[in-house]
Amino acid sequence: MSEERFSEAGKNLSLFKEKPAKVLLAKPGIDGHDRGILVLARAFRDAGMEVIYAGLLPTPEQVVDTAINEDVDVIALSLLNGAHMTVFKKVADLVKEKGITDISLVGGGTIPEQDKPALEKMGISGNYGPGTPMKTIIDHVMKRAAEARQKKMSGLH
Amino acid sequence: MSGKSHSFWEEKLKEYKRLLERENPEYGEWRSGTLSPWQKNKPASGNFENSSGISIKEVYNGSDLPDGYEKKYLGMPGEYPFTRGVYPDMYRGRKWTMRMFSGFGTPEDTNKRLKYLIKHGESGLSIAFDMPTLYGYDCDSQRAEGEVGKCGVNVTSLKDMEVIFKGIDLGSVSTSMTINAPAAVLTAMYIAVAKKQGVPMSKLSGTVQADILKEYIAQKEWIYPPEAHLRLIRDMMVYCTENIPRWNYISISGYHIREAGSSAAQELAFTLADGFYYIDLGIKAGLNVDDFAPRLSFFFNSSINFFEEIAKMRAARRIWATVLREKYGAKKPRTMLLRFHTQTSGYTLTWQQPLNNIIRTTIEAMAAVLGGTQSLHTNSYDEAWALPSEQAVKIALRTQQIIAEETGIPDTADPLGGSYYVEWLTTKLEEEAYRYFDQIEKMGGILEAVKKGYIQKEIASTSYRRQMRLESGEEVMVGVNRYQEKEDAPIDILRISQKAQERQVLRNSKVKSERNEKAVINSLNELEEAMRNEKLNTMPYILKAVENYATLEEISNVGRKVFGSWKEPVIV
Numbered sequence A: 001m002s003e004e005r006f007s008e009a010g011k012n013l014s015l016f017k018e019k020p021a022k023v024l025l026a027k028p029g030i031d032g033h034d035r036g037i038l039v040l041a042r043a044f045r046d047a048g049m050e051v052i053y054a055g056l057l058p059t060p061e062q063v064v065d066t067a068i069n070e071d072v073d074v075i076a077l078s079l080l081n082g083a084h085m086t087v088f089k090k091v092a093d094l095v096k097e098k099g100i101t102d103i104s105l106v107g108g109g110t111i112p113e114q115d116k117p118a119l120e121k122m123g124i125s126g127n128y129g130p131g132t133p134m135k136t137i138i139d140h141v142m143k144r145a146a147e148a149r150q151k152k153m154s155g156l157h
Numbered sequence B: 001m002s003g004k005s006h007s008f009w010e011e012k013l014k015e016y017k018r019l020l021e022r023e024n025p026e027y028g029e030w031r032s033g034t035l036s037p038w039q040k041n042k043p044a045s046g047n048f049e050n051s052s053g054i055s056i057k058e059v060y061n062g063s064d065l066p067d068g069y070e071k072k073y074l075g076m077p078g079e080y081p082f083t084r085g086v087y088p089d090m091y092r093g094r095k096w097t098m099r100m101f102s103g104f105g106t107p108e109d110t111n112k113r114l115k116y117l118i119k120h121g122e123s124g125l126s127i128a129f130d131m132p133t134l135y136g137y138d139c140d141s142q143r144a145e146g147e148v149g150k151c152g153v154n155v156t157s158l159k160d161m162e163v164i165f166k167g168i169d170l171g172s173v174s175t176s177m178t179i180n181a182p183a184a185v186l187t188a189m190y191i192a193v194a195k196k197q198g199v200p201m202s203k204l205s206g207t208v209q210a211d212i213l214k215e216y217i218a219q220k221e222w223i224y225p226p227e228a229h230l231r232l233i234r235d236m237m238v239y240c241t242e243n244i245p246r247w248n249y250i251s252i253s254g255y256h257i258r259e260a261g262s263s264a265a266q267e268l269a270f271t272l273a274d275g276f277y278y279i280d281l282g283i284k285a286g287l288n289v290d291d292f293a294p295r296l297s298f299f300f301n302s303s304i305n306f307f308e309e310i311a312k313m314r315a316a317r318r319i320w321a322t323v324l325r326e327k328y329g330a331k332k333p334r335t336m337l338l339r340f341h342t343q344t345s346g347y348t349l350t351w352q353q354p355l356n357n358i359i360r361t362t363i364e365a366m367a368a369v370l371g372g373t374q375s376l377h378t379n380s381y382d383e384a385w386a387l388p389s390e391q392a393v394k395i396a397l398r399t400q401q402i403i404a405e406e407t408g409i410p411d412t413a414d415p416l417g418g419s420y421y422v423e424w425l426t427t428k429l430e431e432e433a434y435r436y437f438d439q440i441e442k443m444g445g446i447l448e449a450v451k452k453g454y455i456q457k458e459i460a461s462t463s464y465r466r467q468m469r470l471e472s473g474e475e476v477m478v479g480v481n482r483y484q485e486k487e488d489a490p491i492d493i494l495r496i497s498q499k500a501q502e503r504q505v506l507r508n509s510k511v512k513s514e515r516n517e518k519a520v521i522n523s524l525n526e527l528e529e530a531m532r533n534e535k536l537n538t539m540p541y542i543l544k545a546v547e548n549y550a551t552l553e554e555i556s557n558v559g560r561k562v563f564g565s566w567k568e569p570v571i572v
Helices: A002-006 A035-046 A060-070 A084-097 A113-121 A134-154 B003-020 B025-039 B069-074 B107-119 B158-164 B183-197 B212-219 B226-243 B255-259 B264-284 B289-295 B306-326 B356-370 B390-405 B420-442 B446-451 B454-472 B499-514 B517-532 B539-547 B552-563
Strands: A022-026 A050-053 A074-079 A104-109 A124-128 B125-128 B175-178 B206-208 B250-253 B296-302 B340-344 B375-377
Touching: A022 A035, A022 A060, A022 A134, A035 A050, A035 A074, A035 A104, A035 A134, A035 B454, A060 A074, A060 A084, A074 A084, A074 A134, A084 A104, A084 A113, A104 A134, A113 A124, A124 A134, A134 B454, B003 B420, B069 B420, B107 B125, B107 B158, B107 B390, B158 B183, B158 B499, B175 B183, B183 B206, B183 B226, B183 B539, B183 B552, B206 B250, B212 B226, B212 B255, B212 B264, B212 B446, B212 B454, B226 B264, B226 B289, B226 B446, B226 B539, B226 B552, B250 B255, B250 B264, B255 B264, B255 B296, B264 B289, B264 B296, B264 B306, B264 B420, B264 B446, B264 B454, B289 B296, B296 B306, B296 B356, B306 B340, B306 B356, B306 B420, B340 B356, B356 B375, B356 B390, B446 B454, B517 B539, B517 B552, B539 B552
Parallel strands: A022 A050, A022 A074, A074 A104, A104 A124, B125 B175, B175 B206, B250 B296, B296 B340, B340 B375
Antiparallel strands: none
């Protein structure tokens, strides 16, 4: 049923014909609330993406290193402990420091509306809260994955 | 769960299968004679399955219950098997404790909030800690950046606990601390504060959660590998049984298992399986089951499927009493009592149309009271977004007060006892639990099942199924996937100032500059020795380190050195 619903978006786009969209899911803070991220991992996989889950308690450094080593298209960050403004920022800063332009950043969790513009400015988009339809999230992740993949393919990085 | 108990679960499972596989001629006749003609032109549509995947019939009658059910399985309140409640007079004698979980920011903020709640009639304290504290990191640790005071109060050293309880007499309140991995350290800090107030250990009353098994299952807040934490819990059990007779040193928690996505039946089964493990642990440590089991209490979730929740709580009481008596040979009725705290479900709260959450919480709170809870936390309507504001907390507390003092619900014990549906569902959920107990034992016990990731995967699968049902609209959340509205900016929420971290770091450096460094090092070295020696009890060593103002992270680092850390099995 999930295949129909999410229409294998991860494979269908011509960009991803050879190699499906690759996403690293991570909770980069000290936060064990993993219900949401585990559901996303399965839903993303059902949508045809290649999913890597960073496990619990990785540091921002570990997250970025894994993303580079695995050559992912998207780093999807989740936090429900209120530390997103500090911890998401650390990830964004590290990505910038390392001069990476072909990996997109998306976020989610309990993120108040007021924080979203600042996160967007750091390049972290989405920032969806609880209750967001899965399709909305998947569409957004795929859009950001496509941006990253285009850059990878044009060798702009 | 070992040895001769093997056949115990199989026998129980057989017994429950027998109870539930019953002929029901009246129902059959009613279906064909009355229901079918009625539905001919308007067949019922909809989802009649509860969270546990149990199909619900159109109606239940006396034939759904086995002969002699009332006498053997129901009994009266305060009597074995305690299905109808743990006390004879239930809420007439004493209302449930209205225990509002609180704690945020600095110790000063929390001290103020606790005093506010006491002033508004709350009868027991409950403290939430922030993530660094829960994971055994100090406020100035690199890992703590941005997280200090966010999800609860930060405690780095004894000094912080002194501030939290300033002006609150520990001899006259009972305090519940939601702390797991570092529970022994926080218990030691509480003892140390009491000593400074001149309150003897024997007068202390309270609870630490300390249920480490459910951390590996659901909440995922650990410091060391499971065996190391279980050793420390054993030490705390033995120490507290001898020294703090009114300290509930483990609150066996289903709450987080449920919030992580399990069904009601899974919450029931995994929580009680954890409970039986702690019973085994105490017995192995040489304690008599009648001496320590009464100190174990439980903590359940009350979610939105009203009758399922009530049945779950009743089933939990009956299973615990039965197993403690039949399997563990408990003699005292007190040992067989499953006393529990309840919190309404955080997962059912929505950020959309947040005032609807007041209604959800009310229904869940009623289920907890009808289920016979001993204490209750009602969530605030703004909690899908952040920690609750003062106004939202007050409404949540008022919800309980209305149930307690206006509705008449607490006037009689177990008002739903004898309901065909509730009794059948109670029995059915028990069967589901016994099926899991049997399966877990066959896997080598709960610890093995957790280390293999089996329990975590079971929960993740249930959670994913539910999410897919929400996506498809088979399951409804009002305001989320039905009756949506275009919404304005979110409600006013409490924001934790980034200043909390600065203030904590300042205090901590002051503590460190004033303490006797040599005493700290000595007590940490002694603690390391104790940790390395399985035969020693670590509690007195932890207490000594705490009293010397060794910090939480310093103490935890001793454990990290001795026991190492833990990596979760792959579950996705």
